[in-house]
Amino acid sequence: MPLELRRAFVILTLVMIAVAVVWATRFDAMPPAEFSLQNGTDPKTLDPHRATGSPESRILFNAFSGLLQMLPDGEPDPETGLQPMSAQPAVAKSYEVADDKLTYTFHLRDDAMWSDGTPITSRDFVWSWTRMLHPGTACEYNFQLFSLPNAQAFSTGVVEVGDRVEVELWDRPFPDGRREDEVGEANIQNFPRGTMLYGTLKEIRKPPEPDIDPEIDDNANADLMGQWQESWVYVVDIAEVEEDGPDTSVLWEEVVSTQTFCANPSSPIADEKTARIHNVLVAFDQLGALETPDDQTLIVHLKDPLPYFPSLTAYYPLFPVPKHCIEEYGMPMWTKPENIVSNGPYVVGLRRLRDRVRLVKNPRWFDADSVAIETIDALSTEGQNTALNMYETGQLDWVTDPPGALMETLRERDDFYAAPMLSLYFYRINTTRKPLDDPRIRRAIAMAINRTQIVEQVTKAGQVPAYSLVPPGIAGYQSPPGLEPDLDRAKALLAEAGYPGGRGIPKITILYNTSEGHRAIAEVIQQQLQNTLNIKLELQNMEWGSFLDKTNQIDYDIARAGWIADYADPNTFLDLWVTGGPQNSTGWSNPVFDGLIQQAAAETDARTRMELLAKAESIWIEEMPVIPVYFYVGINMVKPRVEGFFPSPQDIHPFQLLKTRDPESVR
């Protein structure tokens, strides 16, 4: 290579490096928000029907408003400082309950509107709740509306002959206006709507059922069954539909024609007249669960008298979502900051992955005058130490996850808030394996664990030792006495079960997901049981995905777990353990327990209901399919310059109540 070229190359390289450095050091300066908090990680989505975790909930509770909202109610607990909360008016200015506790009438505010100025009407709630329940949305919290008639069948896609059904044709529109049947590709969306037909299901024709090979794995079998179900042909008597402005009403008795439908156009039993469809579902929104006599009135009919229904409407899965925005942009575009339309005290102004979500005050919120802080940054800071460093140097005003190692020092500080939360740390027991299938052994283990040592020497943030299932602090509920530690009793039980002095007990493994904190607790328990009952435990840690797999397949001896209340009612903890429940994963089953839970669900008297639930809990304690370890505390650190922050039972902190002491000082 000639010398000149080499020189040119060297110069070129130097120029390129200079350009790169200039590029790398250019930044778009962004003024800091008035208030910033550690949100833990990125919200996975801003769609209220798809979100699940707490980083999402912190954003959604403040970017959207439901019929009701959780607000402080009454004086804080003098001992713990815990501020009781209750569901109070938000988009609904008031509501009434009928005497049978089955009908709720919500009266919406006249001035409720979306952040783009579109008014919010009762129809928005019907559409949102139908979307939340629709199987295509795959909302994990869909069960919160299962007390509405037909909701569960609609959501799980179960139809029976004779049902009044809706049929969605395979012609969903794409954002560009073309339709699926023209493009030839499915438009997979959260609750899109192609052409809807309504009618009565007359017959389901099924091709021969495929053979399930138990040798191959569950997923493959599930796929096989799924494909088989897609080839079913549905015969439906199509009913006449009457359009009345924005409402449609179905005249179920007026049969227009009889048609056949199938999801798979190449199904062996379909003929050329069979129309391609997405789903045949029970017509939830046409069967009277929800009524909208006018724009400001929403009537909800329940099938069970749920005393906690009002507080469910204050939880984000039941918040309304903007139909006009979702239909215009579709998923995932509608949640982009430039497109999203919401109705809460704040709107999403900016979202940068791994960095922040910026919330900006929504001037169109019904109570905007009371909102003090204009901009809030929810930083996706994950590192516990990083967050504390940022807090100490003034980059953060609120830390939601302080470092565990420093708990003892931090606890002493005035800006440290720890208060009991409705959540439980526990160990699942595989009740199908020997020797843990014997309730006496489970009780013996539970009674031999010294929880005080765990909360005082390991977790150290003021957690409360747990001997029962339901955390204290739910109004009107008193847990039955739990299994307090009692070594003599534990030893006696062990002997009774045939293992005097722990002799002959096979090795038992504790499974936990890899984490320092979980390991420390498991080690303490390992040592305690070795010393007291002479039971040898082995510890096994697993990475999160594999750990969940093992737990769900009940392929463990003892496995750690945690549960946070979905709503402030004992039922959220108790119904986990019904036979075959999706979260049960212990193999435990008790018909009396199941019966009590069912009875409680149908009970209209609040006191009797709580008594039934307490009875169920005492059975659970007697049988110990799960060992409760401690009740979590909600831990937060908030700068003294912030007013309006208080610990709450579900760790919900409405941003609109926060004020900075000196509004002029940005930081």
Next chain:
Amino acid sequence: MKELSGYLLRRFGWMLFTVWAVYTVSFVLMRLVPGNPFSSERTVPPAIERQLRARYNLDAPPIEQYTDYLVGILTRFDLGVSIRLEDYTVNEVLAEGFPVSASLAILALVFAITLGVTAGVISAVYRGTFADLSMMATAVLGIAIPNFVLASLAILLFVFMVPIFPAAGWGTLKQVMLPALCLGSPVAAYIARLTRAGMLEVLSKEHVRTAFAKGLPKRSVILRHVLPGALLPVVSYLGPATASVLTGSLVLEKIFALPGIGSHFIYAATQRDYTLAMGMVLTYTVLLFVMNTLVDVSYAIIDPRVKLE
């Protein structure tokens, strides 16, 4: 020139092959690992899981998933929708995070080269003096101390004891300095040692002795006759250095709360976000391949003895 374009074409062919191989291995490995993108503490009901699997084409036969996704990548550069960060496509995640990681890597490398070469030259010229010894001792420490330990020390020093830098975050030049220093330091240490060794070797060469004998000033001998030859090992180290800067940033991004792509890498893997994990693996593959090719090419240009093959 013809030689060069032929070489680049061949390398491009190899890159496609490597990408394909990496794609295949990752695809198989990801599906062999237990767990799936939809597993969570709250068990997802089977009906819902089926809907989710259909949304991401995971209900198709594996071979169809394999080809559909590969065709999408090759024809449209479309890496699909992230399964876990469902408001984003993988391309969007990369577009947001890559500039951050790139800025950080560029600053770290520039810092490492400047500091490393300077220190190497000084300690070679003043071989055996206190300056040489102390610099080389520091370099050994620099290589031995992992960057996350260095980061903790640096935060203690420059954030709390002498508050000149902010603790974490992204958006100003001040915020990027500390992470870039921590990321670049081990590389700088290595470069310093390489430069020193190269300098010592060239200093003992005959043409250098001749230059000194002709009475050329020391400064121009060192800069014109010694340094270019001594830098060859440094240039060849730049490939691995880029790799170490890119992978090293995974940890630093967490410590300094930087919105780069490194942290997505870890999350995509632990949360079984198949599409995002694939996007990350392929991006890193292409990046490292391109950097290595650039290094090879520049090596051949600087040193006439090297032929591109």
